[in-house]
Amino acid sequence: MDIRIAADTAARTPGRPREFEIEQALDKAIIVFSAKGYHGTSISDLKEAMGLTAGSLYKAFKDKKAIFLASFDRYKQVRNAVLDAELQKAVDGRDKVLRMLRVYSDASLGEAGRRGCLVVGTAVELAAYDTEAAERVQASMSRTEDLLQALVRQGQADGSIRSSMDAADMARLLLSVVYGLRVIGKTGPTPEHASSIVDAAMKLLD
Amino acid sequence: MDIRIAADTAARTPGRPREFEIEQALDKAIIVFSAKGYHGTSISDLKEAMGLTAGSLYKAFKDKKAIFLASFDRYKQVRNAVLDAELQKAVDGRDKVLRMLRVYSDASLGEAGRRGCLVVGTAVELAAYDTEAAERVQASMSRTEDLLQALVRQGQADGSIRSSMDAADMARLLLSVVYGLRVIGKTGPTPEHASSIVDAAMKLLD
DNA sequence: CCTATTCGGAAACGATCGTTTCCTATTAGG
DNA sequence: CCTAATAGGAAACGATCGTTTCCGAATAGG
Numbered sequence: 001m002d003i004r005i006a007a008d009t010a011a012r013t014p015g016r017p018r019e020f021e022i023e024q025a026l027d028k029a030i031i032v033f034s035a036k037g038y039h040g041t042s043i044s045d046l047k048e049a050m051g052l053t054a055g056s057l058y059k060a061f062k063d064k065k066a067i068f069l070a071s072f073d074r075y076k077q078v079r080n081a082v083l084d085a086e087l088q089k090a091v092d093g094r095d096k097v098l099r100m101l102r103v104y105s106d107a108s109l110g111e112a113g114r115r116g117c118l119v120v121g122t123a124v125e126l127a128a129y130d131t132e133a134a135e136r137v138q139a140s141m142s143r144t145e146d147l148l149q150a151l152v153r154q155g156q157a158d159g160s161i162r163s164s165m166d167a168a169d170m171a172r173l174l175l176s177v178v179y180g181l182r183v184i185g186k187t188g189p190t191p192e193h194a195s196s197i198v199d200a201a202m203k204l205l206d
Numbered sequence: 207m208d209i210r211i212a213a214d215t216a217a218r219t220p221g222r223p224r225e226f227e228i229e230q231a232l233d234k235a236i237i238v239f240s241a242k243g244y245h246g247t248s249i250s251d252l253k254e255a256m257g258l259t260a261g262s263l264y265k266a267f268k269d270k271k272a273i274f275l276a277s278f279d280r281y282k283q284v285r286n287a288v289l290d291a292e293l294q295k296a297v298d299g300r301d302k303v304l305r306m307l308r309v310y311s312d313a314s315l316g317e318a319g320r321r322g323c324l325v326v327g328t329a330v331e332l333a334a335y336d337t338e339a340a341e342r343v344q345a346s347m348s349r350t351e352d353l354l355q356a357l358v359r360q361g362q363a364d365g366s367i368r369s370s371m372d373a374a375d376m377a378r379l380l381l382s383v384v385y386g387l388r389v390i391g392k393t394g395p396t397p398e399h400a401s402s403i404v405d406a407a408m409k410l411l412d
Numbered sequence: 413c414c415t416a417t418t419c420g421g422a423a424a425c426g427a428t429c430g431t432t433t434c435c436t437a438t439t440a441g442g
Numbered sequence: 443c444c445t446a447a448t449a450g451g452a453a454a455c456g457a458t459c460g461t462t463t464c465c466g467a468a469t470a471g472g
Contacts, residue, residue, distance in 0.1 A: 035334045035335065036334070036335065037243065037245060037330070037331045038246075039243060039245035039246045040244075040245045040331065114333070114334050115334060116330060116334065120330060120389050121330050121331070123389055123392040123393060124243070124322060124326060124327050124330045124331065124389065124392060125243045125246065125327070125330065125331055127320075127392045127393055128241045128242070128320050128321060128322065128392060129241065129242065134393060137392070137393055138393045141390065141393060165406070165409065168402075169402045169403075169405065169406045170406060172399065172402055172403050172406065173383065173403050173406035173407055175386065175390065176382075176383050176386030176387055176389075176390060176403050176407075177379065177382050177383055177386055178386070179385070179386040179389040179390060180381065180382030180383055180384070180385040180386030180387075180389070181382055181386075182389075183326050183329055183330065183382075183385040183386070183388075183389060184347065184381065184382060184385060186329040186330060186333045186334060186343070187329060187333055187340060187343055187344045187347060193378065196374075196375045196378055197375075197378050197379050197382050199375065200371070200375045200376060200378065200379035200410070201379055201382075203371065203410070204406075204409070204410060
């Protein structure tokens with residue numbers, strides 16, 4: 001069985017092999033889509049940013065929409081990895097919430113902040129009339145809300161977060177705060193500005 | 207002097223008079239721009255929504271960008287009027303904050319919520335590379351933040367809001383909450399969902 | 413009444429959009 | 443070594459984009 005698996009992983013697809021890494025190309029696409037939005041990004045923009053010709057693009061992806069959705073999925077994967085790594089450093093529930101807020105507030109600063117969040121961007125630009133985009137946004141938002149709620153519950157269980165407020169309500173408010181941070185980040189707040197929002201939000205946990 | 211003013215207001219411009227009201231047309235444009243964004247809205251979309259031909263559009267506005275900016279300004283004017291009317295009903299500072307949050311939360315529900323906020327949409331889609339759009343977004347956000355801060359200070363002065371937290375910090379957090387509400391509204395939260403966010407935010411004032 | 417000016421509307425403009433085609437290059441398998 | 447299959451790349455596709463032009467209709471001022 002090991003042999004068969006080894007053979008499978010070693011197996012190459014027939015024909016000329018691709019000369020670029022899909023994920024690296026998507027990382028470039030994410031930057032363009034985040035800054036200019038879906039409709040504001042042309043295939044020419046993507047060709048330049050990803051260093052590919054139209055032929056290679058359309059062999060790797062069905063159409064522009066597929067490039068966008070793949071970028072969205074890759075974005076979620078990368079951001080979730082950053083978040084998970086940060087959460088592992090936390091000592092209790094309250095610390096986890098704090099670190100999560102800081103991940104969002106850091107992402108809202110400077111160049112990355114002006115570039116923006118692909119989830120927020122997709123929600124604002126596409127969710128109203130594109131079902132596929134709306135589903136991914138909805139799933140992403142639910143996931144983030146659920147995570148926040150779990151962190152709050154953990155903090156309430158370990159005593160680091162007050163239990164006098166419903167965890168679900170607290171999570172929804174914090175969800176609103178993090179997306180708001182991403183919106184405010186588009187016009188470039190100062191680090192002090194962003195961290196004051198995080199600090200104020202944390203007072204809710206007392 | 208009264209006579210001169212009356213003559214001025216009565217003065218008509220030469221040539222054939224315009225057959226539509228600019229502000230009514232802009233109200234239609236706002237709906238389209240909010241739902242589909244700037245780049246997602248074509249001149250054909252605007253023609254259909256506003257009930258105009260390209261000729262009339264380009265005689266009333268320099269170009270597509272000018273239509274958008276005029277829509278943005280009109281949107282701000284309309285929303286500010288709604289907000290001001292609501293604030294006048296309030297009995298104290300805390301009540302003003304509550305009513306302001308409710309104005310945003312109401313706007314985030316149902317069809318209007320899915321359509322979205324033109325300020326948030328412009329921030330997300332255009333602010334990163336369009337200076338003119340970024341300036342208006344920045345001005346709008348600052349104005350909203352300043353208003354929130356003034357309301358909080360008023361509440362702290364009349365004793366309806368706790369003074370143990372800095373008004374500027376509180377205002378920034380609430381600013382983040384209202385923009386977050388608008389983002390969440392794009393995927394259609396339930397009224398209970400939205401009002402639970404408002405209720406949770408109000409607990410910050412205790 | 414005549415002239416100047418603006419509007420409404422249809423048609424047409426070049427530019428750019430997203431996408432496809434076609435040819436060559438490069439690989440795997442028999 | 444030959445065949446099948448895929449990738450890279452340039453050129454070209456029809457469609458749609460934002461915008462302009464042109465013409466008849468409607469108004470104000472002299």
